[in-house]
Amino acid sequence: MKETDLHFFIDSTLNYFDEVTREKAQTGIPYIKSQDPVVLDYTGIIGISGKRKGSVYITASQDMLINLAQLILNQSSVSNEDVKDLIGEIANTISGNVRQAYGSDFMISVPVVVEGHAKDIRMPDDVQAFVIPITWRSFQSFLVVCLE
Amino acid sequence: MDKLMDNLTEQFIGTAKDLNLSTEYLIGLLGQVDIGLFFLNRQGIISGQYSASLPQILEEENLPDRPFLDILDGRIPDKALRETREYLDLMLDREHDEKTIDELNPLKAIEVFSKNESGLWSNVKNLCIAFRRYNMEDTNIALVGLIRDHTASVELAKKLEEFEKWSRKQMQWMISLLHIDIPLLKEFVAVIEYELGRIDLIIKSTQKGAEYTAIIPRLVRSAYQINSSAVILNLDFFTRETFLFKNEINELKNLAEPSGHDFVPIVMRLGNMHSMLKEIKDLMKHIKGLDHSLRTTRRFDGGLIIRLVENLINHLTETTGKKIILKYHDFDYLGIPFKYRQIVKEFIIALTRFVIEFGIESAEKRKSLNVNPFATIEIASELSNNIYTIRFRHDGNLIRIERILQQAVNENYKGTDNAPVNDESIHPGSEVLRLFLNPDITMLENRGTSEGIEIMNDFEIVKKKLKIHGGRIKVTFTSESFCEYTITFPVIGQSEPPAQNSQ
Numbered sequence: 001m002k003e004t005d006l007h008f009f010i011d012s013t014l015n016y017f018d019e020v021t022r023e024k025a026q027t028g029i030p031y032i033k034s035q036d037p038v039v040l041d042y043t044g045i046i047g048i049s050g051k052r053k054g055s056v057y058i059t060a061s062q063d064m065l066i067n068l069a070q071l072i073l074n075q076s077s078v079s080n081e082d083v084k085d086l087i088g089e090i091a092n093t094i095s096g097n098v099r100q101a102y103g104s105d106f107m108i109s110v111p112v113v114v115e116g117h118a119k120d121i122r123m124p125d126d127v128q129a130f131v132i133p134i135t136w137r138s139f140q141s142f143l144v145v146c147l148e
Numbered sequence: 149m150d151k152l153m154d155n156l157t158e159q160f161i162g163t164a165k166d167l168n169l170s171t172e173y174l175i176g177l178l179g180q181v182d183i184g185l186f187f188l189n190r191q192g193i194i195s196g197q198y199s200a201s202l203p204q205i206l207e208e209e210n211l212p213d214r215p216f217l218d219i220l221d222g223r224i225p226d227k228a229l230r231e232t233r234e235y236l237d238l239m240l241d242r243e244h245d246e247k248t249i250d251e252l253n254p255l256k257a258i259e260v261f262s263k264n265e266s267g268l269w270s271n272v273k274n275l276c277i278a279f280r281r282y283n284m285e286d287t288n289i290a291l292v293g294l295i296r297d298h299t300a301s302v303e304l305a306k307k308l309e310e311f312e313k314w315s316r317k318q319m320q321w322m323i324s325l326l327h328i329d330i331p332l333l334k335e336f337v338a339v340i341e342y343e344l345g346r347i348d349l350i351i352k353s354t355q356k357g358a359e360y361t362a363i364i365p366r367l368v369r370s371a372y373q374i375n376s377s378a379v380i381l382n383l384d385f386f387t388r389e390t391f392l393f394k395n396e397i398n399e400l401k402n403l404a405e406p407s408g409h410d411f412v413p414i415v416m417r418l419g420n421m422h423s424m425l426k427e428i429k430d431l432m433k434h435i436k437g438l439d440h441s442l443r444t445t446r447r448f449d450g451g452l453i454i455r456l457v458e459n460l461i462n463h464l465t466e467t468t469g470k471k472i473i474l475k476y477h478d479f480d481y482l483g484i485p486f487k488y489r490q491i492v493k494e495f496i497i498a499l500t501r502f503v504i505e506f507g508i509e510s511a512e513k514r515k516s517l518n519v520n521p522f523a524t525i526e527i528a529s530e531l532s533n534n535i536y537t538i539r540f541r542h543d544g545n546l547i548r549i550e551r552i553l554q555q556a557v558n559e560n561y562k563g564t565d566n567a568p569v570n571d572e573s574i575h576p577g578s579e580v581l582r583l584f585l586n587p588d589i590t591m592l593e594n595r596g597t598s599e600g601i602e603i604m605n606d607f608e609i610v611k612k613k614l615k616i617h618g619g620r621i622k623v624t625f626t627s628e629s630f631c632e633y634t635i636t637f638p639v640i641g642q643s644e645p646p647a648q649n650s651q
Contacts, residue, residue, distance in 0.1 A: 003416050010409060027408035028355035030415045031348065032422060049261060049272065050225055107225055107261060128419045133355055133408075140355075 001054075001128065001147045006030060009056065009145050010132055012097040016090060017136050021071055028133030037120035038131050038142050041065075042083060044091025045121065047109035048098060054147030056098070057121055058090050064139035080115075088113045094143075184295030187282070192216050192236055195289060205297050207262040207271065216293070223261045228254045239279055240290055246281055253278065257298070274302035321385060322431055328381050329452055333432065339377045340425055343370040347418060351411070360406045364397065367414070371397045372602040374421070380497065382459045386424060393417040453481050453493050457500055457527070464504045471511045471522045472504065478528035485536060488637050491613050492538055495635055496527060498606040499540050505603055507631065508544030517545075534639045541632035 010027050017025035042065055045057040062083065069078040069086050091111035099108050114121070121144070123129040129146035184205040186198035196212040203209055208219055217236075220229055231254040238249045255277035262271040276296045282289045325333060347370050354363050375390040396413045400406050454476055461472050484492050503525065511521035528539045614621055614635060621635045 001416070001419075003413050006412050006416065007409065010412070029351050029360070029408045029411040031352045032415065032419050034348075050259070103227070107259075109263075128423070130415065130419070135355075 001130070001145070005147055006130055006132070006145065008097075008101055009094070009143060012094050012101075013058070013090075013132070013134060013143050015097075016093050017134075021068065021136070023136065025134050025136040028135065030130050030132045033123065033129040033131045033144060033146075037118075038144055039114075039118050039121055040141065041115075041117055042087040043114040043118065043121060044087040045112045045114065046091050046095040046098075048102075048106060048147060049109075050106040051102075052106070052148045054127060054145070055123065056091075056094060056143070056145050056147070058087065058094065058141060058143050059121070060087060060090075060141035061139060064136065064141055067137065067139065084113050084115055184293070184297075186211070186216075186293045186295075187289045188216055188236075188279075188291040188293060190240055190290045192240075194219075202295065205273070205275065205295050206260070207273075220260070223263075224255075224258055228258060236279070236291070239281060242281075250278075257302075272299075273297055274299045318427070318431060321427065322434070324383055324385060325428065325431055325435070328383075329455070330435070332381060332452060332456070336377050336381055336383075337425070337429060337432070340374055340421070343374045344418065344422060344425065346370050351415070351418075360408075360411075364400050364406075367397050368394075368401070369602065369605065376501075379463045380456050380460050382463070386421075386428075389417065389420055389424060393421065451481075453489075453496060454479070454527075456493070457496060460497060460500055461504070461525070464501065468504065469510050469512075470504060470508055472508065473522050473524050475524060475526040476528075478526075478530075480529050483529060483531060483536075484538075485637065485639060488536065488617060488619070491610070491617055491619065492635075494606075494613065495538070495610050496540060498603070498610045499633055500525065501603050502607065503540075503542045503544060507542055519543075531639065536637045536639055538635050539632055540634075541630045543630050 010030075014025055014027065017023065038059065040059045041062040043057050043059040045055060047055045065083045065086050066078055069082045070076060072086070073082065088111050091113075095108045095111060099106065123144070123146040127146050127148055129144055132143040132145065134141045134143055182201055184199055184202040186202055187195040189195065192215050194211050194214055194216055198211060203211060206219060211219070217229065217233055220232065224232075231252070235249065235252050235254065238244050238252065239246070255275070258275055258277065260273050260275050262273070274297070276298055278294045279291045280294075282292045328336075347367060350363050350366055350370075354360065371390070371394040375387065375394050378386040378390050393414070396417060400410060400414070403410055454474075457476075458474060461474055464470070465472055481489070481492075508523040509517070514523065515521045523542060523544050525540070525542045530537050530539075611621070617637060619635050619637045621633065623631065623633055
């Protein structure tokens, strides 16, 4: 994976928060994912294939997604389905940007949503995965990128 | 008329029988072929008859009467799908020569993905899909399609190519590693592993923007240690990476308020070094006897320190344009009590760096001063009166003592808390030594190199370790030409040196 790839995913995610919420999110220092799981309450996963293979997932806490959904939907109460849709939408947005940036030689899968605090999201052993911490308001989420 | 009808009926029945036989024959034939054989009509829809292996190759069950492009939709890149549509349109147009437009077939070698019930990609196949015109007048069969599954051979070719590339790299690395003595290699791996782990921990635990600037010096220190360790062992393939890593961290220092984004190059480089270290460790497993040689013989240890110093001198002279001759005929490493060898090694290496960086002029400068363009570094050792002495001297004049002392006076230098200036127990030369060895000295920091600062930090550590071992250090000037550093240790068995003489 190249430096430009990581920059692209970071910018893509920050732009989402900026455009949808009009509130800036901050990224922390990216780090190499170790064996420790990086999973919160909800996770949206997309697969990338074609010229280069890999996967990307965004994982966030329920509180953050509820806050985000309330802001976007302009409602004080949101359902579990709304929360699941939201994490899927974030992953979808990232995948749409990937498709746009990397061109139609890449295959992007439909986002898969994992509900609940999964034990871990396994990435391929032979490709390094990078974790990008993202803070929006006071909530922390993680974007994990694993690309050849 | 009746006879004609009978004849026609007979012919019809005969033809129908032949047709049935032909159909059965066709079905039987299609059941035997391993490749995917199918037929498309002018609308690009798959006919009801196709080879038995087609569903398995395409991983699709319901094929009859489905548009061929629908089967590929979502399973190949959008660009390939678009090009396939254009290609089939051309194939169905008789005005275009079939052989010519065959070049435009994007499905000659294509990856086709399959999904499971959850929508996750479960499988990928390398297929070769070709089309031939059959009967353009026939609305049922306009094109014949052939699919071959090349997944196994493509995977094999890919693995072979990757293996060849990997083997070449491993051979180059192995040749570099075999030139290194095993204890040094083990020490190198331990140092790199420790420093990389340290950097990982620092980065992971620093997620508040306000702390970013504060961690940079710690990253600089680790980067310096990693680079120094690789340089000493002359591991070119590793030093290239560590050099870039060091530079990228140094660039962060120039930023007033670094953000998470700014650390991306460093993190990527860190990833590369982790991968390289893993490969080095894998290679070491192949070096015979490595795991059994936990402690080497004294004879084997003998030339290690000199080889390290030679490697270091070669590297530093390349980068600084200086020329140096190393003399060590009076240096007996094996005579050093075992417990002091590590500190002696660290002292000599730190001093070599210091002297080359700050003490010795370039060859051109020396020539202009009418001295030998080749500077001399001499290392010697002796044992007498139960004291073991290491002498390190050089004939550089880049930093003259008078200038240092004058500058210190001008800057109202007062010494440091742990090295009182007026302590009578400090023997002659220690004032100068403190000036050389104290990282607070602004004149050296003003030289503007982080390398210089790290060398001073190394000295500070060596000085503290010397104190722990009961060693002493002094600087003397044997002549106008030579500056000599001496460290002394009590021989094993002797009690701790008197407190008033410690330095």
